Amino acid sequence: MNTISEQPATASPAALNTSPLPPAFLAALQQRFGPGQCSTALAQREQHGRDESAYVGVPPPDAVVYAESTADVADAVRLCAQHRVPLIPFGAGSSLEGQLLAVQGGISLDLMRMNRVLALHPEDLSATVQPGVTRMQLNAALREQGLFFPIDPGADASLGGMAATRASGTNAVRYGTLRDNVLALEVVNAHGEVLRTGSRARKSSAGYDLTRLFVGSEGTLGVITELTLRLYPLPQAVVAAICGFPSIEAAVRSTIATIQYGVPIARCELLDAATVRAVNAHAKLGLREQPLLLMEFHGSPAAVREQTEQVQEICHEHGGADFEWADTPEQRSRLWAARHQAYFAALQTRPGCRAITTDACVPISRLADCLLASVADAEASGLPYFLVGHVGDGNFHFGYLIDPHSAAERAVAEGLNQRLVSRALALDGTCSGEHGVGLHKIDFLRQEAGPVALDAMRSLKQALDPHGIFNPGKIFL
Amino acid sequence: MNTISEQPATASPAALNTSPLPPAFLAALQQRFGPGQCSTALAQREQHGRDESAYVGVPPPDAVVYAESTADVADAVRLCAQHRVPLIPFGAGSSLEGQLLAVQGGISLDLMRMNRVLALHPEDLSATVQPGVTRMQLNAALREQGLFFPIDPGADASLGGMAATRASGTNAVRYGTLRDNVLALEVVNAHGEVLRTGSRARKSSAGYDLTRLFVGSEGTLGVITELTLRLYPLPQAVVAAICGFPSIEAAVRSTIATIQYGVPIARCELLDAATVRAVNAHAKLGLREQPLLLMEFHGSPAAVREQTEQVQEICHEHGGADFEWADTPEQRSRLWAARHQAYFAALQTRPGCRAITTDACVPISRLADCLLASVADAEASGLPYFLVGHVGDGNFHFGYLIDPHSAAERAVAEGLNQRLVSRALALDGTCSGEHGVGLHKIDFLRQEAGPVALDAMRSLKQALDPHGIFNPGKIFL
Numbered sequence: 001m002n003t004i005s006e007q008p009a010t011a012s013p014a015a016l017n018t019s020p021l022p023p024a025f026l027a028a029l030q031q032r033f034g035p036g037q038c039s040t041a042l043a044q045r046e047q048h049g050r051d052e053s054a055y056v057g058v059p060p061p062d063a064v065v066y067a068e069s070t071a072d073v074a075d076a077v078r079l080c081a082q083h084r085v086p087l088i089p090f091g092a093g094s095s096l097e098g099q100l101l102a103v104q105g106g107i108s109l110d111l112m113r114m115n116r117v118l119a120l121h122p123e124d125l126s127a128t129v130q131p132g133v134t135r136m137q138l139n140a141a142l143r144e145q146g147l148f149f150p151i152d153p154g155a156d157a158s159l160g161g162m163a164a165t166r167a168s169g170t171n172a173v174r175y176g177t178l179r180d181n182v183l184a185l186e187v188v189n190a191h192g193e194v195l196r197t198g199s200r201a202r203k204s205s206a207g208y209d210l211t212r213l214f215v216g217s218e219g220t221l222g223v224i225t226e227l228t229l230r231l232y233p234l235p236q237a238v239v240a241a242i243c244g245f246p247s248i249e250a251a252v253r254s255t256i257a258t259i260q261y262g263v264p265i266a267r268c269e270l271l272d273a274a275t276v277r278a279v280n281a282h283a284k285l286g287l288r289e290q291p292l293l294l295m296e297f298h299g300s301p302a303a304v305r306e307q308t309e310q311v312q313e314i315c316h317e318h319g320g321a322d323f324e325w326a327d328t329p330e331q332r333s334r335l336w337a338a339r340h341q342a343y344f345a346a347l348q349t350r351p352g353c354r355a356i357t358t359d360a361c362v363p364i365s366r367l368a369d370c371l372l373a374s375v376a377d378a379e380a381s382g383l384p385y386f387l388v389g390h391v392g393d394g395n396f397h398f399g400y401l402i403d404p405h406s407a408a409e410r411a412v413a414e415g416l417n418q419r420l421v422s423r424a425l426a427l428d429g430t431c432s433g434e435h436g437v438g439l440h441k442i443d444f445l446r447q448e449a450g451p452v453a454l455d456a457m458r459s460l461k462q463a464l465d466p467h468g469i470f471n472p473g474k475i476f477l
Numbered sequence: 478m479n480t481i482s483e484q485p486a487t488a489s490p491a492a493l494n495t496s497p498l499p500p501a502f503l504a505a506l507q508q509r510f511g512p513g514q515c516s517t518a519l520a521q522r523e524q525h526g527r528d529e530s531a532y533v534g535v536p537p538p539d540a541v542v543y544a545e546s547t548a549d550v551a552d553a554v555r556l557c558a559q560h561r562v563p564l565i566p567f568g569a570g571s572s573l574e575g576q577l578l579a580v581q582g583g584i585s586l587d588l589m590r591m592n593r594v595l596a597l598h599p600e601d602l603s604a605t606v607q608p609g610v611t612r613m614q615l616n617a618a619l620r621e622q623g624l625f626f627p628i629d630p631g632a633d634a635s636l637g638g639m640a641a642t643r644a645s646g647t648n649a650v651r652y653g654t655l656r657d658n659v660l661a662l663e664v665v666n667a668h669g670e671v672l673r674t675g676s677r678a679r680k681s682s683a684g685y686d687l688t689r690l691f692v693g694s695e696g697t698l699g700v701i702t703e704l705t706l707r708l709y710p711l712p713q714a715v716v717a718a719i720c721g722f723p724s725i726e727a728a729v730r731s732t733i734a735t736i737q738y739g740v741p742i743a744r745c746e747l748l749d750a751a752t753v754r755a756v757n758a759h760a761k762l763g764l765r766e767q768p769l770l771l772m773e774f775h776g777s778p779a780a781v782r783e784q785t786e787q788v789q790e791i792c793h794e795h796g797g798a799d800f801e802w803a804d805t806p807e808q809r810s811r812l813w814a815a816r817h818q819a820y821f822a823a824l825q826t827r828p829g830c831r832a833i834t835t836d837a838c839v840p841i842s843r844l845a846d847c848l849l850a851s852v853a854d855a856e857a858s859g860l861p862y863f864l865v866g867h868v869g870d871g872n873f874h875f876g877y878l879i880d881p882h883s884a885a886e887r888a889v890a891e892g893l894n895q896r897l898v899s900r901a902l903a904l905d906g907t908c909s910g911e912h913g914v915g916l917h918k919i920d921f922l923r924q925e926a927g928p929v930a931l932d933a934m935r936s937l938k939q940a941l942d943p944h945g946i947f948n949p950g951k952i953f954l
Contacts, residue, residue, distance in 0.1 A: 206913075216686050259602070364601055460690075
């Protein structure tokens with residue numbers, strides 16, 4: 001594992017200017033952007049030198065540039081290319097795998113001022129937005145059109161950042177991930193040129209799929225400056241339900257049956273008993289402290305009724321309790337807020353801790369095996385942890401709660417993570433369902449992809465970013 | 478336009494050995510594969526020197542190799558790489574844009590003997606197949622599991638070929654395209670090495686999306702030797718309906734309203750009156766000869782009933798007639814067979830003709846404008862034509878029926894096509910919804926993508942296929 005806290009990453013392409021910045025570069029940057037858009041103040045650099053990962057001790061970027069337009073991005077990239085300075089695109093700062101850390105110095109390019117919804121096309125179920133628009137901001141803008149953008153990773157992330165990590169979350173079982181819901185991107189390439197990866201058509205076979213290449217590239221191939229996204233009509237009816245199970249396995253078996261039966265369930269989230277306890281303490285919810293499925297159903301009133309009846313029957317067959325319903329918007333909001341706060345609720349059970357999170361995703365038939373072995377491993381370690389799962393996708397997250405300054409605890413947590421990933425890969429799964437690779441999964445990706453596929457990725461990086469200025473040191477070395 | 482009939486393509490990378498094959502290469506190929514798997518007989522070469530496009534006069538490949546395993550593919554690629562000989566992957570031969578034509582000579586690598594379903598995972602709704610398995614073969618293998626693979630481009634294409642062109646068809650409005658339904662690929666790269674692009678997990682954020690890069694690359698980046706595909710439960714109820722409209726616009730407006738209303742319609746196909754006439758003559762169907770929507774609804778019996786009621790109401794509001802139903806499997810088969818045979822039915826209205834097909838896809842709000850202007854243009858030209866549309870996706874096909882040996886008619890048809898594509902691009906659409914670029918849309922792609930995106934595609938090609946052996950002369954020059 002890459003353990004920056006103890007051993008800072010130093011590898012960098014020979015030609016790259018790592019910290020400090022070349023004076024000529026800094027002067028040109030300051031001249032182009034002025035004090036309102038360019039800062040070397042420690043507070044701003046530190047604010048851009050961290051994310052939600054558990055890394056500590058990485059120096060912040062050498063400067064922060066606040067882009068306000070595609071032209072700003074293009075000029076910043078051109079200056080970085082000219083002076084061989086690393087550039088890290090920065091959105092809401094909610095990434096989990098160290099994607100935003102300036103491990104080779106350089107500048108952080110903050111895109112949050114590019115926060116306009118540029119166009120709404122209700123008839124086509126699409127919208128074009130700047131990368132700093134957050135998912136909640138977009139949904140607020142859509143509400144009166146009767147539309148929504150479903151992808152919901154929990155955090156109010158920026159849509160540019162969500163595209164960069166190929167984010168998904170609780171709704172993906174029905175609506176897919178960012179991969180499935182981006183029609184086109186505008187991107188600034190490594191030469192500071194602007195390209196568009198697609199049109200507003202719902203599908204295309206016109207050449208290589210540049211859209212999908214930039215989605216999930218974690219800022220290593222270009223800077224996303226516009227996104228055209230797919231939207232969905234707000235469902236006529238939405239009903240959420242909670243069901244308790246005697247075991248994690250019973251909850252997983254119910255989920256498999258639900259999906260095999262073809263029920264278009266919109267959300268299907270697993271919480272283990274300990275996580276329910278933490279959520280109860282944090283959000284005062286009074287949920288039963290046993291493995292729970294939190295579910296949501298979207299459709300016409302009749303369709304939702306039918307879905308809930310089917311799933312209730314399936315859950316009963318697997319030992320599930322009667323459903324508890326959350327059918328008013330307020331009850332549902334409270335429920336999903338609690339689910340989203342599971343991460344922070346768990347952190348509060350151990351003040352001062354950080355979570356080392358796992359993100360494996362396995363074929364759903366293997367999920368119970370993978371979960372149960374990983375639970376046993378975590379229990380044996382003695383580390384506190386939480387467990388939540390987008391169980392309809394086979395994706396789950398353990399969070400091992402460590403003292404971030406304890407090398408011993410970090411080693412235990414990383415050992416658990418390594419064994420969990422090996423288990424997932426052996427079951428034909430992936431090391432990352434939705435968080436991306438960043439720094440934290442570089443070794444896992446090598447293990448998962450194998451040398452030939454990893455070489456293909458390296459070739460693509462070299463082809464599109466020949467000087468390696470875009471977010472260097474991430475995804476692979 | 479690339480008009481090979483009059484002006485054979487001659488451009489080729491300097492280092493490539495175009496026809497005839499280097500003797501040392503041919504000797505090595507024959508030694509490795511023997512007469513049972515390698516042929517230079519004219520009949521076999523000619524069989525691999527054509528597709529369903531309207532090109533005539535392109536010389537066939539210099540040899541045909543029949544791969545029976547991934548190892549065969551790897552060895553064929555290694556020999557081609559060593560001797561700088563072009564290699565064209567060949568499946569069912571049903572591509573429409575000249576993808577399979579050996580415009581720079583070389584070998585055709587026939588993958589149809591690699592036709593085994595390697596693994597079925599009903600619980601995970603996935604299957605792994607070799608590239609020569611056709612969609613009908615796969616669906617026959619799935620039927621007793623209660624599952625199906627929905628993508629249906631009409632022809633009984635090979636799944637490898639469907640992935641290579643990012644195919645879709647009548648079901649895409651509900652189930653997406655090949656892009657959305659491939660979990661992972663095994664690919665032989667330009668060095669003859671084997672790589673796997675993903676796992677069986679339903680989603681992943683582990684590195685660059687190699688799967689989506691190879692999907693739609695038309696054999697220019699590697700040879701697909703295995704596909705892991707998403708499957709779906711066979712719907713409990715399937716109902717098809719036909720509705721006649723006073724105008725194309727009324728049919729399109731009904732479709733827009735259906736999709737905006739969130740009805741999960743499974744198929745929504747437009748036929749213009751002339752095409753209905755051709756289909757009636759060909760399949761003896763007795764359909765009303767006016768613009769028709771052919772629709773299909775999937776779900777539980779109650780859900781299907783609700784969907785059909787909603788759509789019937791929407792259609793009535795737009796001047797649609799009462800639905801005619803096709804609810805037995807036999808009636809439905811007959812209806813969709815007729816739809817799929819529209820192409821051949823139209824060809825039969827003018828014996829000896831070939832169709833120059835268009836494939837534009839536009840945002841659905843622009844579809845009526847694009848269609849009506851293109852109908853007017855086609856009517857004014859005097860050329861016979863047909864018109865069908867995957868109207869729920871904004872994708873439609875004109876087929877201009879030309880005498881393939883008449884340069885004048887070809888020029889008229891290509892002029893119609895060019896104006897149609899310009900119209901689609903001006904409406905923020907794409908030149909290809911599902912057929913790919915091949916030879917026929919090289920100029921259109923240049924117009925659509927623009928120089929920066931096209932350069933990115935060229936860089937990717939150069940990175941993954943440095944000697945340009947894979948299907949040279951396709952997608953871009």
